[in-house]
Amino acid sequence: xxxxxxxxxxxxxxxxxxxxxxxxxxxxxxxxxxxxxxxxxxxxxxxxxxxxxxxxxxxxxxxxxxxxxxxxxxxxxxxxxxxxxxxxxxxxxxxxxxxxxxxxxxxxxxxxxxxxxxxxxxxxxxxxxxxxxxxxxxxxxxxxxxxxxxxxxxxxxxxxxxxxxxxxxxxxxxxxxxxxxxxxxxxxxxxxxxxxxxxxxxxxxxxxxxxxxxxxxxxxxxxxxxxxxxxxxxxxxxxxxxxxxxxxxxxxxxxxxxxxxxxxxxxxxxxxxxxxxxxxxxxxxxxxxxxxxxxxxxxxxxxxxxxxxxxxxxxxxxxxx
Numbered sequence: 001x002x003x004x005x006x007x008x009x010x011x012x013x014x015x016x017x018x019x020x021x022x023x024x025x026x027x028x029x030x031x032x033x034x035x036x037x038x039x040x041x042x043x044x045x046x047x048x049x050x051x052x053x054x055x056x057x058x059x060x061x062x063x064x065x066x067x068x069x070x071x072x073x074x075x076x077x078x079x080x081x082x083x084x085x086x087x088x089x090x091x092x093x094x095x096x097x098x099x100x101x102x103x104x105x106x107x108x109x110x111x112x113x114x115x116x117x118x119x120x121x122x123x124x125x126x127x128x129x130x131x132x133x134x135x136x137x138x139x140x141x142x143x144x145x146x147x148x149x150x151x152x153x154x155x156x157x158x159x160x161x162x163x164x165x166x167x168x169x170x171x172x173x174x175x176x177x178x179x180x181x182x183x184x185x186x187x188x189x190x191x192x193x194x195x196x197x198x199x200x201x202x203x204x205x206x207x208x209x210x211x212x213x214x215x216x217x218x219x220x221x222x223x224x225x226x227x228x229x230x231x232x233x234x235x236x237x238x239x240x241x242x243x244x245x246x247x248x249x250x251x252x253x254x255x256x257x258x259x260x261x262x263x264x265x266x267x268x269x270x271x272x273x274x275x276x277x278x279x280x281x282x283x284x285x286x287x288x289x290x291x292x293x294x295x296x297x298x299x300x301x302x303x304x305x306x307x308x309x310x311x312x313x314x315x316x317x318x319x320x321x
Contacts, residue, residue, distance in 0.1 A: 008035035009047060010068050013061075016054035026134075039064075072155075076294060079139050093300050094123045096132040096141035098221060100246060104265055109311050113304050120300050128221065136292060142301060144290040145308075157295065158288040159305065162312040164263045165284045166225060167195060168208065169273040171256040176211050177274045187271035190264055195277050202277040205235045212240035212258035214249045222246050226261050228282040 011021035012032065022029040040047050045060035057065060093113070097106060102124055110122055125132075125141050132144045136156070148158050167190065170177060177184060183201045185194060194200055215237055216223040230237060240258035243249050249260040253273055263285075267275065277283070289305055291297070297305075 005035045005039040005042070006068050006071070008032050009039045010065065010072075012036055012048065012055065013057065013065050018055075073294075076292060091119055091300075092121045092123065093304055094125065094141045094143070095304070096125050096127065096135050096144040096146075098128060098132070098146065099126040100221060101145065101265075102126045105311075109304070109308050112307050112311070113300075116303065116307075117300055133290075136290065139292075142291070142295070142298075143304070145287060146290060147285065147287055148290075155293055157291045157293055159291070161287045161289050161305075161308065163284050163286050164265055165195060166229070166261050166278065166282070167264055167267065168205065168259060168261050168276040168278055169250065169253050169267070169271075170208070170211060170259040170276065171253055172272050172274055173256060174211055174259065174274075176208055180207060180276070183276055185275040185277065187267055187269045187273070187275070190267045190275055191269040195264065195275070200277050202279040202283075204279045205229060205233050208259060209235070209238070211238065213237035214241050214243060214252045214258045214260040215239055216246075216249065217242050217244045220244050220246075222249075222261070222263075225282060225285065229261060229278065229280050232280055232282060 008021065008025060008027070008031075011025050012018055015021045015024060018029050018032050018036075021027075022032045025032065036047065043060060043064060046058050047061035047064050049056045049058055049061075095106070106124065110124070113120075114122065123141075125135060127135065132141070132146055135141045136144045145161060167185070180203060183203050185200075189195065216226055220243075229235075241252060243252065246262050246266060250262050250266055252258065253260045253262075254271065261278075267273075289308075
């Protein structure tokens, strides 16, 4: 049986759906269906009860999945043992991270790490969320910095790393700033972590109904976070412009085009913008160091994690519980 048929069938089992498995695999739903069908033909029995919602395994399917998991575990053990044989592995740190965080969070941390470990080669591989998880599964990176994977959580170890907090930034000439002057934070306030204090006043997004907004196109990393914040309050932003980059959104806000929601680590201390702590359950997002299950951290990888936490603590962003 082909490796792809095993992989696609296991993804359907993990997600409980052909369509969700297709999204996870970056494949078309017909391709996933055909792979499962070939696996079933090779087995001689159906693997899934397609009348059940969500899908359920048949008796043959349970046996099939048990052996697939055994194969996956053996592959992980094989890779780990081979990794330990490689002297070069001991001198390499491979990190997967989104382009945005790689640009704004990692340079200082990598500089500190390099100062302490000048002989260790650091490889930073930037990609988006599902691409990072794929790289981790395929042993292209050792550590991924991101939110917890939506599916297949049991395949990974997730070590708490840090939190980011989302703030609304508004051009200073907008009339709403005068109305809400008691709630305004400046760039220095954010740099000093005042937005993280329990006594920091917060406002509902609905207070900005008359303010033009710079919003994110679907598919961009911040799109879902913004969508959740707006949906929670049944708020429909008065769109001024749509962008695909948080950096561009922030810069357009500084140019006075409109308000936008950005992560606190992007905010400059000398920014002229007015910042607001929003009253929403979506104002923060937790990130983790994600590793393959049973992967043994090397000394330099543990040092990198320690330096990362130290740096984030200095910025007032402690690891999440």
